[in-house]
Amino acid sequence: MFGASRTEVAVTCRMCHQLYTLAVDMDDFKLWEIERVPVQRAFVDLKGVPYLSDGERELLVSQTCDACWASICSENAEDTGSEQTQ
Ligand SMILES: [Zn+2]
Numbered sequence: 001m002f003g004a005s006r007t008e009v010a011v012t013c014r015m016c017h018q019l020y021t022l023a024v025d026m027d028d029f030k031l032w033e034i035e036r037v038p039v040q041r042a043f044v045d046l047k048g049v050p051y052l053s054d055g056e057r058e059l060l061v062s063q064t065c066d067a068c069w070a071s072i073c074s075e076n077a078e079d080t081g082s083e084q085t086q
Contacts, residue, residue, distance in 0.1 A: 001027045002044065003051040011059050015068035022056050032060070 006023040013020065024043060032042035039057045044050050050057070055066035064072075 001025060002046045003028060011063060013059065013065040013068055014063040015072075016065065018065060018067075020059055020065060022052065022059065024052065024060075 003025045006025050008021045008023050009029065011020050011022060012018070028042050028044075031037040032039055035042075039052070039061055040050055043052045043057065052060070055069075058069060059065055
């Protein structure tokens with residue numbers, strides 16, 4: 001719980017098929033996957049501070065990585081050159 005003992009889990013982006021590893025506490029993972037606790041509440045430390053970045057949470061929830069989200073957004077905005085991540 002609370003990110004105390006983290007295990008690396010592999011997540012493949014469904015857009016670019018890049019394999020990513022995220023370090024999550026498996027108890028927290030089960031909270032999210034089985035108990036359906038929202039990601040922003042499941043993956044928090046003892047102080048209630050999320051220990052996964054927005055991008056990492058999105059990757060878990062939607063299997064879409066930061067880079068692909070950026071390209072989706074830039075497509076919508078009809079923008080070019082969107083390598084940047086936050
Ligand atoms: Zn991707």
